[in-house]
Amino acid sequence: MSAYDLLIAPFADYGFMRRALVACLCLALGSGPIGVFLMLRRMSLMGDAMSHAVLPGAAIGYLVAGSLSLTAMGIGGLVAGLSVALLSGIVSRATVLQEDASFASFYLTSLALGVLIVSLRGSNIDLLHVLFGTILAIDGPALALIGSITSVTLVALALVYRPLVAECFDPGFLRTVGGRGPVYHALFLLLVVLNMVASFQALGTLMAVGLMMLPAAVAQLWGRSLTAMITLAAVTAAISGYVGLVASYHLELASGPTIIMTAAVIYGFSILFAPSGLIRRLFPRPHLAG
Amino acid sequence: MNALLTLDNLTVTYDRHPAVHHVSGFFRAGSLTAIAGPNGAGKSTLMKAIMGELRPAEGRMQHQLVRSDFGYLPQAADINRRFPISVLDTVLLGAWRHTGAFGANGPKERAHATETLAAVGLGGFERRPIGSLSAGQFQRVLFARLLLQDAKVILLDEPFTAIDARTTQDLLDIVAHWHGEGRTVIAVLHDLEQVRAHFPETLLLARECIAWGPTAEVMSAGNLLKARMMAERWDDGAGTCEPPISDASNNGVVA
Numbered sequence: 434m435s436a437y438d439l440l441i442a443p444f445a446d447y448g449f450m451r452r453a454l455v456a457c458l459c460l461a462l463g464s465g466p467i468g469v470f471l472m473l474r475r476m477s478l479m480g481d482a483m484s485h486a487v488l489p490g491a492a493i494g495y496l497v498a499g500s501l502s503l504t505a506m507g508i509g510g511l512v513a514g515l516s517v518a519l520l521s522g523i524v525s526r527a528t529v530l531q532e533d534a535s536f537a538s539f540y541l542t543s544l545a546l547g548v549l550i551v552s553l554r555g556s557n558i559d560l561l562h563v564l565f566g567t568i569l570a571i572d573g574p575a576l577a578l579i580g581s582i583t584s585v586t587l588v589a590l591a592l593v594y595r596p597l598v599a600e601c602f603d604p605g606f607l608r609t610v611g612g613r614g615p616v617y618h619a620l621f622l623l624l625v626v627l628n629m630v631a632s633f634q635a636l637g638t639l640m641a642v643g644l645m646m647l648p649a650a651v652a653q654l655w656g657r658s659l660t661a662m663i664t665l666a667a668v669t670a671a672i673s674g675y676v677g678l679v680a681s682y683h684l685e686l687a688s689g690p691t692i693i694m695t696a697a698v699i700y701g702f703s704i705l706f707a708p709s710g711l712i713r714r715l716f717p718r719p720h721l722a723g
Numbered sequence: 724m725n726a727l728l729t730l731d732n733l734t735v736t737y738d739r740h741p742a743v744h745h746v747s748g749f750f751r752a753g754s755l756t757a758i759a760g761p762n763g764a765g766k767s768t769l770m771k772a773i774m775g776e777l778r779p780a781e782g783r784m785q786h787q788l789v790r791s792d793f794g795y796l797p798q799a800a801d802i803n804r805r806f807p808i809s810v811l812d813t814v815l816l817g818a819w820r821h822t823g824a825f826g827a828n829g830p831k832e833r834a835h836a837t838e839t840l841a842a843v844g845l846g847g848f849e850r851r852p853i854g855s856l857s858a859g860q861f862q863r864v865l866f867a868r869l870l871l872q873d874a875k876v877i878l879l880d881e882p883f884t885a886i887d888a889r890t891t892q893d894l895l896d897i898v899a900h901w902h903g904e905g906r907t908v909i910a911v912l913h914d915l916e917q918v919r920a921h922f923p924e925t926l927l928l929a930r931e932c933i934a935w936g937p938t939a940e941v942m943s944a945g946n947l948l949k950a951r952m953m954a955e956r957w958d959d960g961a962g963t964c965e966p967p968i969s970d971a972s973n974n975g976v977v978a
Contacts, residue, residue: 596824599816602806605797610819611790657852659807
């Protein structure tokens with residue numbers, strides 16, 4: 434098998450592989466940077482919980498549209514995700530529950546409701562599709578939606594970059610200068626949910642945050658500055674998407690999980706070999722003179 | 724007698740228990756005031772109330788200032804010290820009043836930020852990540868940001884806690900420089916020697932205002948004893964506070 438057969442032919446020969454690749458690259462560009470900010474805000478698990486919270490909305494959208502309509506599922510997921518974020522925010526301010534506790538309660542409720550809705554009307558195949566995605570079935574309109582979400586994400590991030598950094602780094606300072614921190618926080622949550630919706634069809638609701646969190650963790654292991662981290666996260670996610678698709682094609686594996694596993698392998702490599710990784714810990718270099 | 728910031732019978736509570744109790748008086752424009760008192764005396768609470776982070780349960784504050792006139796260094800700033808941001812970018816946040824959330828930092832702001840870093844003794848540190856700084860160096864960075872903020876009123880909440888003598892001296896020089904420029908500086912301090920040596924005016928607080936005026940008069944043995952006598956605990960069985968007799972001289976306001 435030549436290098437062409439191995440690396441390029443799958444995409445040259447099949448339209449569905451090309452669309453899957455473009456979708457992956459779009460997701461990488463949007464989700465990578467979002468993941469870095471999620472991680473820096475210590476909201477990694479919150480992002481994961483959020484991806485479960487969107488399930489009932491996605492399920493209703495799925496049942497109403499009758500098929501895997503990304504638009505219908507996306508709107509449903511957006512409504513469900515934002516409701517859970519908003520409700521848990523209100524509960525944590527109004528009661529003694531911390532935000533993580535109220536968030537956990539709401540997302541579990543939401544997840545249970547979602548599975549119930551799907552099992553009520555759909556088949557097990559439907560449930561599997563909603564949970565794990567069908568990246569190879571992405572059509573033109575779905576691709577347009579994913580591309581739009583990525584564009585909106587990048588423009589929005591560029592616009593609110595400074596207040597978002599200030600809100601992550603020193604929220605107290607942002608308050609004293611009258612910068613509306615909660616507004617940027619809410620806007621950021623909206624971007625998170627939007628990018629999850631974009632990942633639905635590719636990776637399913639269970640792994641929608643996969644291309645956010647794993648590349649972000651890799652980026653934090655290698656990068657020193659925020660710019661470097663954001664770039665690294667996007668590049669890692671893109672490589673995972675491409676390698677994952679090629680591997681799943683040749684080895685006849687499910688595409689979504691293979692993409693996430695590729696990211697996981699890069700993560701494992703980074704844990705060992707990054708400057709702050711395990712190998713450096715075990716075999717430290719001699720210290721400097723001054 | 725130019726009152727910049729007046730406290731009028733100010734009471735701030737946590738769960739209805741007063742942390743600052745019926746405090747009246749004013750900070751003169753251009754004054755340099757230390758707020759002293761035992762732990763739990765309501766010093767930080769008063770700072771937060773001035774910054775508008777806590778709402779008074781009773782009484783009020785009067786001033787003609789806007790938010791951007793204030794520069795505030797909280798005691799336990801919830802700053803993420805591991806955030807991947809450079810020293811220069813941290814200081815540049817101080818230009819917020821000019822740039823806002825979206826404006827660009829031009830060469831002018833950058834040059835100014837570099838100057839303030841040199842002024843706090845951190846010349847050459849511009850590109851270092853803040854995670855690599857010591858506690859003292861980081862406090863210098865926060866002072867550089869305050870310098871760039873160019874605020875009329877500067878509130879410092881225990882700015883020299885866990886800071887070594889040399890850094891404290893350098894930062895005290897900056898405080899004196901602000902005072903010389905006619906800015907109003909209010910600092911919560913624990914070190915009474917420091918208060919005596921560097922702060923012309925003092926507000927001695929023990930929930931209630933024990934004394935407020937020239938440091939030498941306020942820091943009398945009698946007043947300090949009175950401040951120490953303050954009960955540390957809340958009185959769980961405390962009844963409702965009766966309205967005080969309105970009398971401005973009650974709190975010994977001297978300007």
